[in-house]
Structure formats: structure tokens, C-alpha cells
Amino acid sequence: MSAKSGSATAERAEQAIKPSQNLSKEDCLELFKQLYLARYFDVRLIKEKKRGRLRGTLYSSHNQEAILVGSLFGLAATDWISPIHRDMPAFFMKDFRFGVDNPNRLGMSIEEVCCQVWGKEGSPGRARDNWSHIGSKSKKIIHSTSMLAGTIPVAAGVVYADRMQGGNAVCLTYNGEGSTAQGIFHEAINYAAVHKLPVITIVENNQWAYGTPVEMECPTPDVADRAKGYGILGLIADGQDVFDVYDKVMQAVEHSRAGNGPSIVECKTFRAYGHGDHDDDRAMKYRPAKEIEEGRKRDPIAVCRKRLIELGYLTGADKTSYMAEGKNAGESSNDDFPPEIIEFMNKGIEFAMNSPMPAAEEAEQWVFWDGDKP
Amino acid sequence: MSATTVAPVAVKKNYLTALNEALAEEMARNPLMLCQGEDIGKLGGAFGVTEGLQATYGDHRVVDMPISEAAIIGSAVGMALNGMTVMAEMQFIDFISCGFDQIVNMMATYHYRTAGEVHIPVVVRGPAGAYGGGALYHSQMNEAWFCNSPGLKVVCPSTPYDAKGMLKAALRDGNPVIFYEIKELYRKREIEEELPTEDYIVPLGKAAIRREGKDITLVSYGQNVYHCLDAAAELENVGVSAEVIDLRSLVPLDEETVFNSIAKTSRVIVVNEAPMTCGFAGELVARISTKAFHLLDAPPSRVTRMDTPVPWVKPLELHVLPTVDKIVAEAMRIVKF
Structure with a gap:
């Protein structure tokens, strides 16, 4: 199928009923809950760090949660994801809607993720690399590195191999707009487009690459425009609106499943903090305070709440319970989050804090594979 | 019926044919093996190492790639992550630098950083070496870069027997291997030799x-x-x-x-x-x-x-x-x- 007819398919999909319109009340409330969960993960870790209970750098996903929650929600269990540093909740939220205690769910447990954050042996990578540099072959999560956009070709290879073995999986890769300047961003998407591989490149355009503003990184306002150059589908989503992200990603997923190849889904958003927590104070030097103030007004939790009230899914006291929106870690408290979410995180954190670090000798292990040992 | 038997004529094979045979035999042996590189399909590669493979195994398993060493290697890593064995050809080993990050940061470290969960059966091979007037960008021996990157095996055969046996060993090794072929030896008549008709490997790590x-x-x-x-x-x-x-x-x-x-x-x-x-x-x-x-x-x-x-x-x-x-x-x- 030519690239041109691929675009036509996309247009037809745009005219049809939006996927989010088919979501049940339970689904919508689940999305809302997942936004809180992702937010609380972030807020809580920042608090833990400030209390001195945590080492290492945190790369906050605060204010970008709708991108993770909305993009993951419609995936099949056979699909792959490739998150990066600002997508930490994705590791445990993959397939979350199948039930967190479902043994067949292909996502990490909160205990595993907390062990990774705390550098404990229960980490999927046994704490060999830091922060988000984990993954799981069995759970179909590509292991991230510090080389931004570097996992896009790996994602392309994964789905190529899947197709060779009779599968129909897609892979979502997450990237910041800063990584779009890397050569591999182009090389991998070009390759995926040639082979019509089901790779969906999500660009979380949060306007800042560390300390550099988007206009110094990208020559055009919309990264999604680059899709035209590859003859692939390019979509822009409101990254603050979990329903819009869900709609655009599902459109891209269906496009891929129908054999039309890759896509770029640009999610417009806003980075609420510094690049990492080490940079929060310095970030005030390069970011206008007004920008941060303005950005916080469209908190994804608030946007979702408004929609749920319109749909009649939140009524009475529920309309205003747990007002987590618009508050940074210092401003929010446990009263802003449902108790089951706090309990969920407590479980993970306690497990991690009570776990040992890996033995020093492990540092020499696994340089080379030595065959399948019994 | 005639009982005449004809003694088999000993056929000496060159280094290039030995490599081609290794790839063909491993492709036949392993249905989840794939070859990819620039111009390796119909053309059979710049030197002919992959001659005939696409005709036998199809264009999904013998893939002509865009001029992107980073995509060739990066996608090979993804395929390996998802169950396949990949031969990734560099048209000249000099061009491997264009895929350097995918080799040293993505591929070489994969087994280590996953604490053994993942291993990467990828062989990156290509023509190397000077003495042929190839000049700056068609003559390099850059093996030291990769010897200095833990997690990679680095090999360089000098005879047709070793070329075949070591390439087969590399493809079955399960670790990423950077395989230096000496292009001046590809068709060197003086080193042609008979190769065993049965399957064999030359173990990596033996001088x-x-x-x-x-x-x-x-x-x-x-x-x-x-x-x-x-x-x-x-x-x-x-x-x-x-x-x-x-x-x-x-x-x-x-x-x-x-x-x-x-x-x-x-x-x-x-x-x-x-x-x-x-x-x-x-x-x-x-x-x-x-x-x-x-x-x-x-x-x-x-x-x-x-x-x-x-x-x-x-x-x-x-x-x-x-x-x-x-x-x-x-x-x-x-x-x-």
C-alpha cells in the first residue's frame, strides 16, 4: 500500500467516532485514577528524595502523565513499549487496566520499579544502570539507555522480528522533542517507513530539552510535520488531555495494525520542573516563572476532571475530592490522593527499602553470555 | 547399470566463497536468522559475500537496507531482543563508525545491563584492511575501538577454513561479534583450500x-x-x-x-x-x-x-x-x- 493511501486511511479514521467515545464509565474513571497514580509516584519520590531517603536523580513526569496514561491504555498485551527517562511510571503502568495483581499482566510490579529507583537487587536490571534504564523482554518493555532516540531502531527491529514470527504487535517509543535532532531519529524512522513497520514514535514536546528551549532545537513549530517527509502518518495530540492522547495513539495503532506502517504522534505538553531534580532550582534561571505558572493551569488531572464532570461520571462530592492538580511536590499532601494509591506506593517503597543491594561481585558478571545455564 | 565411480575432484575454495557458504548454511540451519546490509540482496553485496542468498531465502530474510549503519545495527539489536539471529553487513568496515553508538552503547552493554535477561546474537561483519590502495576510508582496521568496549567479541580470520568456521561459530555464539574480514584475502589464489563437506566450526578464542x-x-x-x-x-x-x-x-x-x-x-x-x-x-x-x-x-x-x-x-x-x-x-x- 502506498504512503498516500495510508494517509487516506488516517483521514477516514479521523472522521469516524473517536475511540475515546467508546470508553465506558469504568474506563474513564480508570484513566482518572491512573493519572493520580502517575502523579503520586512522582510527588512521593520527590518527597522521599527531600527527606534524604533516596539517592540518584529523578526525572519528573509531573504534568506529562496524560501522555503515558492515554497512550498505554489501548494497547494489547502483545504490544511493546520503549519508555525513556521521563516515563518512569510507564514501567509499572503497562497493562495496568488488566488488574495490578493479574499474574498475566505484562508490566512491572511497583516493587520492581521501586527497587530500581532505590538501587536494590530486586530491580529488573539488578541495579546495574540507574533510573529508567531498565526493561523486560518477557514483559515487552525495551530497555532504555541515555542515548536519546537510540531505542527507535531497536523498536523497529523488535516489530520486524514479531512480524517474521507471525505477530501483529506495535511498539510505542517515547521521546522528547530534543531527541528529534539526533541522526538516529531520522535513520530509524526512515527505515521503519521503508518497511512499513508498526513503530509509533511518540514525541513528548514539553518545550525544553534540559536547558534549551524548543525554538533552539527544532526549526518548525510541529515535529509531527516531519512525518510528511517519510510519507507516514503524523498526528498532534493535546498532551494535557488524556482522552485526546488516547484517541491519537489509537488512531496510530489502528493505522499500524492495518499494515500502513509507522507514525509520529506529537503530544504538546509542558515540563513542570527542571530537567532532573538536580536542576530544579537552576531551572528558574532559564525558564520564565510566568511560563511555569501558565503551564500549571492546564494540569492533566484538572482537564480530565472537567471532562468526567461533563460526562456525568463525577457527581456530588466526587467532583471535588482529591484535588491534586496544580500542586507541586511541596504543595501537595497525602490528602490530595486516594488512599489505595498511597497504599500501593507504600508497598513498593517499603519493599525496596528493606531489600539488599546486589553483591559487589555481580559487577563482573554478565559481560558475556555463556549459554543457557540450567 | 554402470558401476563406474568417479573420484570427487578436490575443489579449492577462496576466502570469500567460504564466507558465503557459512552464511548460506547458517541461514538454512536457523529459520530465525536474517541478513541485512547495503546492497546485499540482488547485488549480493559490494564484494559478493551474500551472493545468491536473497534468491534462496527471500527479501524478508536477506534485506537491502538504507545507507544507515545505525539503523542496520540498531534494528538488528531489536530483532535479536525478539528472538532472531542477525548478520549485519558493513559495506566496508570503515563505515562501522556511523553505527558506533548502537554498537558500543546499545548492543555491547545489553547483556550486562539486563543482568543476563537478554543476550544479543548479532554478527557485524565487513571487509577490512589496507594494502589494496583503498585509501583513508576503505582500508581501516579499527578493531581496537571494539576491543575497548566490554561485551563485544572481536575476531579476524586469515584463511578460508577459518573464515567459514569462525563465521559459523560467531553466528551461533549468542554474543555480539565484530567480524573483520580481510578484503585483500577474499580472492587470493595462494590461500585457497579444500573445505570440509560436513558442518564444522572454529571456536572463537583459539589462536x-x-x-x-x-x-x-x-x-x-x-x-x-x-x-x-x-x-x-x-x-x-x-x-x-x-x-x-x-x-x-x-x-x-x-x-x-x-x-x-x-x-x-x-x-x-x-x-x-x-x-x-x-x-x-x-x-x-x-x-x-x-x-x-x-x-x-x-x-x-x-x-x-x-x-x-x-x-x-x-x-x-x-x-x-x-x-x-x-x-x-x-x-x-x-x-x-
Whole structure:
């Protein structure tokens, strides 16, 4: 199928009923809950760090949660994801809607993720690399590195191999707009487009690459425009609106499943903090305070709440319970989050804090594979 | 019915055919193996190493890739992550630098950073080496970059028998292997040899003694092995008996064969065509100095390329590369030390 007819398919999909319109009340409330969960993960870790209970750098996903929650929600269990540093909740939220205690769910447990954050042996990578540099072959999560956009070709290879073995999986890769300047961003998407591989490149355009503003990184306002150059589908989503992200990603997923190849889904958003927590104070030097103030007004939790009230899914006291929106870690408290979410995180954190670090000798292990040992 | 039997005619095969046979046999053996690279399909590759493979195995398993070494290697890693074995061809090994990040940060580290969950059966192979007038970008031996990246195996066969057996071993190894083929040996008539008709491999990490001697050890790999053998023949004329070792594999390294030889000869020169500074010859000399110092009667030495790029025209090219004359001269200096 030519690239041109691929675009036509996309247009037809745009005219049809939006996927989010088919979501049940339970689904919508689940999305809302997942936004809180992702937010609380972030807020809580920042608090833990400030209390001195945590080492290492945190790369906050605060204010970008709708991108993770909305993009993951419609995936099949056979699909792959490739998150990066600002997508930490994705590791445990993959397939979350199948039930967190479902043994067949292909996502990490909160205990595993907390062990990774705390550098404990229960980490999927046994704490060999830091922060988000984990993954799981069995759970179909590509292991991230510090080389931004570097996992896009790996994602392309994964789905190529899947197709060779009779599968129909897609892979979502997450990237910041800063990584779009890397050569591999182009090389991998070009390759995926040639082979019509089901790779969906999500660009979380949060306007800042560390300390550099988007206009110094990208020559055009919309990264999604680059899709035209590859003859692939390019979509822009409101990254603050979990329903819009869900709609655009599902459109891209269906496009891929129908054999039309890759896509770029640009999610417009806003980075609420510094690049990492080490940079929060310095970030005030390069970011206008007004920008941060303005950005916080469209908190994804608030946007979702408004929609749920319109749909009649939140009524009475529920309309205003747990007002987590618009508050940074210092401003929010446990009263802003449902108790089951706090309990969920407590479980993970306690497990991690009570776990040992890996033995020093492990540092020499696994340089080379030595065959399948019994 | 006639009972006439015809004795099979021994067919000698060249280095390139040996590689082609290895790929064809492994593709037949492993339905989850794939080959990808630039122009490797209908054309059969710039040199013909993949000749005929696409016709047999189809364009989904023998894939012509865009000119993007990073995509060739990165996607190979993804395929390996999802159950496949991949041969990734670099049209010239010089171009491997365009895929460097995917090799050293993505592929080499994968097993380590996943604490053994994932291993990556990918062989990155390509034509390497100078002496053919290939100039700066078609002559390199850049193996030291990858020897310095933990998690990669690095090998370089010098005979058709080894080329086939080591490529098969590399494809079954399960670790990423950077496979240096010497393009000047691809069609070299003098080294053609009969190959076994049955399946065989040459294990990675085992050196070969190509000539026995007692006065000095010449350690090399790739086409410099032949320079060492020619030097050994000249040295014999002046009464010096040189032993020639072909390392075949740099990572893992067969130190034992080298040290055993030095125990016999007490003198050693490492010869390779890579630039000297931080090259593999320097690494081997360091190991000899540390672990076999007590066996030596003279300082361990090396004959390498000068620390220059490889220039194009013959007088310039040979000026910077190891030659038989340079090896003989250094051997005489070490023997008289």
C-alpha cells in the first residue's frame, strides 16, 4: 500500500467516532485514577528524595502523565513499549487496566520499579544502570539507555522480528522533542517507513530539552510535520488531555495494525520542573516563572476532571475530592490522593527499602553470555 | 547399470566463497536468522559475500537496507531482543563508525545491563584492511575501538577454513561479534583450500600456530600473518627460526598459546596493520610484559601502522604499513638484543 493511501486511511479514521467515545464509565474513571497514580509516584519520590531517603536523580513526569496514561491504555498485551527517562511510571503502568495483581499482566510490579529507583537487587536490571534504564523482554518493555532516540531502531527491529514470527504487535517509543535532532531519529524512522513497520514514535514536546528551549532545537513549530517527509502518518495530540492522547495513539495503532506502517504522534505538553531534580532550582534561571505558572493551569488531572464532570461520571462530592492538580511536590499532601494509591506506593517503597543491594561481585558478571545455564 | 565411480575432484575454495557458504548454511540451519546490509540482496553485496542468498531465502530474510549503519545495527539489536539471529553487513568496515553508538552503547552493554535477561546474537561483519590502495576510508582496521568496549567479541580470520568456521561459530555464539574480514584475502589464489563437506566450526578464542620456530615469536592476525610467514622464510635464510602465531580472535584472547611460544623463543614481536597508539599490539605487549616478563630475553616489540591514516597511492601506503622488510629488520634487532 502506498504512503498516500495510508494517509487516506488516517483521514477516514479521523472522521469516524473517536475511540475515546467508546470508553465506558469504568474506563474513564480508570484513566482518572491512573493519572493520580502517575502523579503520586512522582510527588512521593520527590518527597522521599527531600527527606534524604533516596539517592540518584529523578526525572519528573509531573504534568506529562496524560501522555503515558492515554497512550498505554489501548494497547494489547502483545504490544511493546520503549519508555525513556521521563516515563518512569510507564514501567509499572503497562497493562495496568488488566488488574495490578493479574499474574498475566505484562508490566512491572511497583516493587520492581521501586527497587530500581532505590538501587536494590530486586530491580529488573539488578541495579546495574540507574533510573529508567531498565526493561523486560518477557514483559515487552525495551530497555532504555541515555542515548536519546537510540531505542527507535531497536523498536523497529523488535516489530520486524514479531512480524517474521507471525505477530501483529506495535511498539510505542517515547521521546522528547530534543531527541528529534539526533541522526538516529531520522535513520530509524526512515527505515521503519521503508518497511512499513508498526513503530509509533511518540514525541513528548514539553518545550525544553534540559536547558534549551524548543525554538533552539527544532526549526518548525510541529515535529509531527516531519512525518510528511517519510510519507507516514503524523498526528498532534493535546498532551494535557488524556482522552485526546488516547484517541491519537489509537488512531496510530489502528493505522499500524492495518499494515500502513509507522507514525509520529506529537503530544504538546509542558515540563513542570527542571530537567532532573538536580536542576530544579537552576531551572528558574532559564525558564520564565510566568511560563511555569501558565503551564500549571492546564494540569492533566484538572482537564480530565472537567471532562468526567461533563460526562456525568463525577457527581456530588466526587467532583471535588482529591484535588491534586496544580500542586507541586511541596504543595501537595497525602490528602490530595486516594488512599489505595498511597497504599500501593507504600508497598513498593517499603519493599525496596528493606531489600539488599546486589553483591559487589555481580559487577563482573554478565559481560558475556555463556549459554543457557540450567 | 554402470558401476563406474568417479573420484570427487578436490575443489579449492577462496576466502570469500567460504564466507558465503557459512552464511548460506547458517541461514538454512536457523529459520530465525536474517541478513541485512547495503546492497546485499540482488547485488549480493559490494564484494559478493551474500551472493545468491536473497534468491534462496527471500527479501524478508536477506534485506537491502538504507545507507544507515545505525539503523542496520540498531534494528538488528531489536530483532535479536525478539528472538532472531542477525548478520549485519558493513559495506566496508570503515563505515562501522556511523553505527558506533548502537554498537558500543546499545548492543555491547545489553547483556550486562539486563543482568543476563537478554543476550544479543548479532554478527557485524565487513571487509577490512589496507594494502589494496583503498585509501583513508576503505582500508581501516579499527578493531581496537571494539576491543575497548566490554561485551563485544572481536575476531579476524586469515584463511578460508577459518573464515567459514569462525563465521559459523560467531553466528551461533549468542554474543555480539565484530567480524573483520580481510578484503585483500577474499580472492587470493595462494590461500585457497579444500573445505570440509560436513558442518564444522572454529571456536572463537583459539589462536593457531602457523609456523613453528625456536628463536623468535611473531604474533599477528589477518593478512599480516602472511607478511610474518614471508618474513619467517627470509629469517630462516639467515639462520633465525621464527614461530608465527595467528591470533584469529582478539576478544576473547588466547594468551596461553602466545605465552607458551614465548617460553620457547624468549623473544616476541606483535605485528598488525592498525595504528600503533592504543592499538591491539600495544595491549598484547602490555600483557606479555606483565604476565610473561620472566620468559623474555629481549623487550617485547611491535610492528604496526604508523599513527597516520592510510594514504592512497602505493609508495605512501606501504610507507606507513607493516611490510616484510620492516618485520625482518625488527626481528634482527630483537634477536641481537
